[in-house]
Amino acid sequence: MADSTVSAHPAEPTHHAERPVYVIGGGPGGLATAYALRAKGLRAVVLERSDHVGASWRRHYDRLHLHTTRRLSALPGLPMPRRFGRWVARDDVVRYLEKYAEYHELEVVTGVEVSRVEGTADGTGWLLHATGGRELTGAAVVVATGYNHTPRIPDWPGRATYSGEFLHAGDYRNAKPFADRDVLVVGVGNTGAEIAVDLVEGGAARVRLSVRTAPHICRRSTAGWSAQQTAILVRRLPVRLVDRLAVPLAKLSVPDLSAQGLPRPDTGLYSRVVEEGAIPVQDVGLIDAVRRGRVEVVSAVESFEDGKVVLAGGGPISPDAVIAATGYTRALDDLVGHLDVLGAHGMPVVNGARTPKNAPGLYFTGFVTPISGTFRELAADAEKIAKAIAKDTGCQVSRLPA
Numbered sequence: 001m002a003d004s005t006v007s008a009h010p011a012e013p014t015h016h017a018e019r020p021v022y023v024i025g026g027g028p029g030g031l032a033t034a035y036a037l038r039a040k041g042l043r044a045v046v047l048e049r050s051d052h053v054g055a056s057w058r059r060h061y062d063r064l065h066l067h068t069t070r071r072l073s074a075l076p077g078l079p080m081p082r083r084f085g086r087w088v089a090r091d092d093v094v095r096y097l098e099k100y101a102e103y104h105e106l107e108v109v110t111g112v113e114v115s116r117v118e119g120t121a122d123g124t125g126w127l128l129h130a131t132g133g134r135e136l137t138g139a140a141v142v143v144a145t146g147y148n149h150t151p152r153i154p155d156w157p158g159r160a161t162y163s164g165e166f167l168h169a170g171d172y173r174n175a176k177p178f179a180d181r182d183v184l185v186v187g188v189g190n191t192g193a194e195i196a197v198d199l200v201e202g203g204a205a206r207v208r209l210s211v212r213t214a215p216h217i218c219r220r221s222t223a224g225w226s227a228q229q230t231a232i233l234v235r236r237l238p239v240r241l242v243d244r245l246a247v248p249l250a251k252l253s254v255p256d257l258s259a260q261g262l263p264r265p266d267t268g269l270y271s272r273v274v275e276e277g278a279i280p281v282q283d284v285g286l287i288d289a290v291r292r293g294r295v296e297v298v299s300a301v302e303s304f305e306d307g308k309v310v311l312a313g314g315g316p317i318s319p320d321a322v323i324a325a326t327g328y329t330r331a332l333d334d335l336v337g338h339l340d341v342l343g344a345h346g347m348p349v350v351n352g353a354r355t356p357k358n359a360p361g362l363y364f365t366g367f368v369t370p371i372s373g374t375f376r377e378l379a380a381d382a383e384k385i386a387k388a389i390a391k392d393t394g395c396q397v398s399r400l401p402a
């Protein structure tokens with residue numbers, strides 16, 4: 001990984017042809033885009049706020065494996081090694097991202113957090129404000145700071161004064177600290193479901209899972225055919241049609257867990273992905289744990305009161321610890337909010353190869369929840385973004401030596 005020469009001082013005016021493309025964020029999305037730009041002969045500099053690439057993956061809980069397959073999760077220009085197996089472990093994802101940056105000789109500058117992006121005064125590029133008073137001018141900017149950026153905790157009444165142990169799933173590593181304890185996991189996305197199972201397997205005395213809306217659950221793989229492969233096949237079909245097709249499939253492969261508190265959802269599987277960004281829960285042990293009563297499903301958390309957790313329609317409960325698997329926010333407001341490029345829920349109005357009409361040259365990647373797997377879409381978008389930048393801005397971007 002080469003260090004680029006980033007000035008610690010306000011940038012001197014540069015000739016436009018000397019400007020690189022700045023990629024903000026050294027996760028899979030940022031690295032793939034930097035590679036795709038490099039493959040087109042364009043200079044891309046990745047600015048990463050932490051000390052290493054793949055910072056989000058380094059923080060994820062220990063037992064996490066990709067639930068998308070190795071082959072369909074590789075980034076452009078470097079397959080994942082076969083020895084990583086079909087479902088790649090978190091540490092191997094990190095190894096892969098490190099190798100990816102090194103193998104493609106990407107220009108990555110670590111320890112640099114970009115706080116604000118604005119157009120240059122002459123309107124020919126983008127000015128980035130970053131750690132240590134740095135001001136960097138790029139021909140184009142790709143924001144790859146992650147969909148799962150900042151832990152989101154609902155504004156539950158009484159939460160601020162709750163004195164019990166409380167953490168966000170982003171701070172959960174493994175079950176060790178929870179052995180022999182009574183734990184409430186709040187939220188049943190893929191993360192909440194897997195943490196609940198991890199707690200059971202790791203020896204928690206009691207595990208309750210608080211569910212507001214019953215999720216769609218699917219098997220990660222059936223007879224060697226992955227859920228991701230099905231998702232890729234159906235992703236361009238009409239949403240309602242996929243919803244309908246999913247019903248008999250779910251009935252065939254997932255038992256009815258209504259008696260245990262997880263009825264089949266009323267809303268369609270694909271509708272929930274498209275309308276709410278709710279990816280179906282891939283089963284890595286939840287079905288079995290719920291059937292056996294090892295994970296008890298309880299209703300939504302309403303509030304916190306006198307050191308207890310109040311559930312909708314139920315009495316207060318007193319777990320030893322609460323783990324909020326309640327998602328993340330994009331946290332793009334400070335970075336680009338003033339550019340009028342954010343829509344509902346702080347999501348950028350464009351993603352991938354499109355650039356906002358009012359902010360040409362500003363790109364976003366990773367701000368999607370595709371049913372077909374985010375790594376796969378990040379890989380595809382990287383090449384589309386590089387193509388778009390080469391076409392629209394290419395002549396203003398500094399080029400790599402031939």
Ligand SMILES: Cc1cc2nc3c(=O)[nH]c(=O)nc-3n(C[C@H](O)[C@H](O)[C@H](O)COP(=O)(O)OP(=O)(O)OC[C@H]3O[C@@H](n4cnc5c(N)ncnc54)[C@H](O)[C@@H]3O)c2cc1C
Pocket residue numbers: 024025026027028029030047048049050053054055056057060064065066067068073112113114115144145146147148149191335365366367373374375376378
């Ligand atoms: C628990 C979990 C499991 C997942 N499993 C899968 C899976 O199996 N398959 C799949 O396809 N997808 C999966 N995803 C979704 C997605 O692929 C990952 O979140 C992936 O890491 C997204 O890549 P990214 O580059 O967009 O963002 P991130 O990996 O989050 O990378 C963003 C980077 O930007 C840096 N950064 C942030 N702000 C700044 C700033 N202002 N300045 C400089 N740097 C900054 C961060 O430090 C980070 O390194 C999973 C997500 C989660 C949360």
